Amino acid sequence: MHLEQLKLENLCGLNIAIWGYGAEGRAMAAYCLKNLHNTQCTVLCSPDEVNSTGDDFKGIDFNTQPITATLLDGFDVVIKSPGISPYQAPASETQTPLVSTAAIWFANHKTAPVIAITGTKGKSTVSSLLTHVLKTMGYQVILAGNIGEPLINCLAPCDYVVLETSSYQAQDGFIQADIGVLLNLFPEHLNWHGDESTYYQDKLRLIENSDLKLINAGDARISELLDGEKQALHFFNDVASYHEIQGVLMYRDKPLLSEHGWKLLGRHNLINAAAVLSVVEALQLDVRAAVNAMRSFKPLPHRLQTVTELNGVRYIDDSIASTPVATLAALTVVPIQQTVLLLGGYDRGIDWSGFAQAMQNEAPKMIICSGQNGAMIAELLRTHEITADVQLCDDLQVAVQLARKNTKIGDYVLLSPGAPSYDAFENYQARGLAFAQWINQS
Known part of the structure; x- marks a missing residue:
């Protein structure tokens, strides 16, 4: 479908399904009731999702039966939640068009400039930092996406919309940003996208459909994938623009901010700051x-x-930190030889060999592995004969207890798992909260 087909006047009167009942699904259900008249709307979700919210939308039907291609084929349009992969059945088998809540918003409600930010790592920090900067400078800003409001709720007038964009949200190509920012690319979410190449292609759709394309010049994979399009690109993390060198944020040869001059840790966050300042400059605002x-x-x-x-x-x-690359970045902000590192979690099929090779150069004093992929990581590290004491625990709680027993004054315990949390926790927030709780219980 095209955005024009998703105008409200074209949707009214259709038989529409809302597939998924998380934050976006609930927001979409409320939106449909308010804006789509003479339209049959059905939410497709599990009984648990309905019972957990207690919502009672009059005029919305709830279907909690197993979702099949035949069921989806009975609707004119299916508005799906981002977590549902179009590459897997039944989404891949239906003949009904699948669209996103973002597509509905862009077709009907885009009035302010949109800065869409994506990347395997750092997009939440950059989106939040940019929002903070613009608000501090006096502008009305809406932060939307995974860490902000569902985009379909963002209907109030504003100066700018900052959209934190996952690969799931970028995949359908409906996000039409005024400025698209690509921070970095590493293998991730392979179970959703199917393979590494498709993951990169889906990320790049955000850039392809952005008016101004802002790219991390220091990311070799991005440079390789976009090699033939450099004429249309703008860059940060480049000596001719905003970049980091030896722990200092620079504009060309002019120092702007040292890593000790603000509250974020790590030189990688100065690269994130370079992206933000590049956006500010593109908006012709006061750097x-x-x-x-x-x-x-x-x-x-x-x-x-x-x-x-x-x-x-x-x-x-x-x-x-849900990738090995993110963990390597975290290790740069601690004295590595005084650090006990907690690794492991949900297994997405990511290759850890690069991490193991990096540990051969310099490793923490101890690495404690746990979670679904913990045994695999521990075995890989041991075969690389690194200097760290590699231990395997049944779960993260036991790992925290072991870390407590193997530290002394001046040491660090770093939870930077390099893997998602879904094997044992609802999300990474729950894992972090449990970590904090277990420290005091150990």
């Missing part, structure tokens, strides 16, 4: 005011967040 605003930005929870210091040991929660 100096933006740098000053960055100094008051506080780190997001579960992202290199110091939880506590107990008996002289600092405990850091980086539960958001």
